[in-house]
Amino acid sequence: MKKLVAAAAACLALVTACSAPERPAEKAAAAGPAGGAYPVTLTNAWGQDTIDKKPLRVATVSDGDTSIALALGLVPVITPDAEDGGAIPEYKKRAMDKLGVSSLKTYDDTDGTDYEAIAAEAPDVILGVNTWGMDTDYAKLAPIAPVVTYAQKKDADTLPWQERLKVAAKALGMSAEAEAVIGANRKVIADAAAANPAFRGKTYTYVVVHPEQITFMSYAGQDPGIFEDLGLRKTANAAGYTAKDNGVSLENLDQLDADVVLVTYPFGDKGLLSASELAGNKLFQSLEAVKNKHVAVVPAENTLSSAIAYPDALSSSWVVEQLTPILAKAVAGG
Incomplete structure (x- = not known):
């Protein structure tokens, strides 16, 4: 590493x-x-x-x-x-x-x-x-x-x-x-993917907890940033969400399930749910990813969460550097 x-x-x-x-x-x-x-x-x-x-x-x-x-x-x-x-x-x-x-x-x-x-x-x-x-x-x-x-x-x-x-x-x-x-x-991403073959083929969901909604950020049309270059792919449920329609109701939290679920709380306790409230939600707890500990929290304090959601020419390599160990832990589970 x-x-x-x-x-x-x-x-x-x-x-x-x-x-x-x-x-x-x-x-x-x-x-x-x-x-x-x-x-x-x-x-x-x-x-x-x-x-x-x-x-x-x-x-x-x-x-x-x-x-x-x-x-x-x-x-x-x-x-x-x-x-x-x-x-x-x-x-x-x-x-x-x-x-x-x-x-x-x-x-x-x-x-x-x-x-x-x-x-x-x-x-x-x-x-x-x-x-x-x-x-x-x-x-x-x-x-x-x-x-x-x-x-x-x-x-x-x-x-x-x-x-x-x-x-x-x-x-x-x-x-x-x-x-x-x-x-x-491209070279940085290729090197990271080669060093982490367990990523290949795994589905992922990236979730952002906003004040007004839980957002399915990895919707079908979203720039996948580094995720897919690292070998992951979006879940089938991503097709049901767009840039303008990406809110997930508390009754539909099962839509978030994937091999790996990444959650970020850029608004802290001002989000629709706090980290402890989401972790304690019964429907969220029923997700296979949660039960098998394939969930990770992406830090927001260092701007990683926003850099993932909105990739650009400057942040891409840094995102690889920061996100790869978080993904590796989530993919491994337990």
């Missing part, structure tokens, strides 16, 4: 050190768009955006977009304040350290995207491939700078992080760097 963790850490260092330019706020590689030079036109769900020359100043509208920039070796000129005064996630801190920055310039996104703050930074391009707010944001962002976002509205929920990265990289003229990031992450 020590070798696996070291390999993951080394890989993360690789994917966050794609460039070493002169000014941290304008880091970018020299290559143009894959297959040709600028200008490049990107079609999205709201229209078209043309980027006339290689962007140097990149703004982001979500933490996932910030991760894309950092994974490509770019320091955004402005980002939403994802931490809200809390600690920077370990995987992001590693990337920032590699890029020689201790903090990012942020705007308060409590009430949504701050268009004025973004405009004040005069970005060359705005990354929005990892956000759910583009229906509202696009018309207000487009006059500021070209907006890089997804081609279809449904992609907001289902587009894998690798494809989001590729969309952004094409606009930034960094497709080769994106492929390097994807390849490095």
Whole structure:
């Protein structure tokens, strides 16, 4: 396991050190768009955006977009304040350290995207491939700078992080760097899967206890992140849930059963059920996974739970590093 963790850490260092330019706020590689030079036109769900020359100043509208920039070796000129005064996630801190920055310039996104703050930074391009707010944001962002976002509205929920990265990289003229990031992450996952053959073929359910509901987070269309690359697969019950219909009533907790059940409590005792209340629920206790001790709690304090649910280009290797021992214990049971 020590070798696996070291390999993951080394890989993360690789994917966050794609460039070493002169000014941290304008880091970018020299290559143009894959297959040709600028200008490049990107079609999205709201229209078209043309980027006339290689962007140097990149703004982001979500933490996932910030991760894309950092994974490509770019320091955004402005980002939403994802931490809200809390600690920077370990995987992001590693990337920032590699890029020689201790903090990012942020705007308060409590009430949504701050268009004025973004405009004040005069970005060359705005990354929005990892956000759910583009229906509202696009018309207000487009006059500021070209907006890089997804081609279809449904992609907001289902587009894998690798494809989001590729969309952004094409606009930034960094497709080769994106492929390097994807390849490095793929190696970490392949090494973890090879080291844990017991994962292969096991079904899983990932459950998030929200204040208003118990959420079947591993629904059919959800980006599986690392789970399926590690050899696991979603349960048949996943087909009954979608991004917009993923609540599980207390009367239907049997829907959660799988070879392995992972539960996280990001809201602590403010969730619909506390950890002790769910563990004491008779229907939950009747699940085969529970009876055979194939259940694990995923910590939320270190942001692992959210990184699993919403994988991105920066966190993937770190998730492997953190989640693999938790999965191994759950698969073993007892």
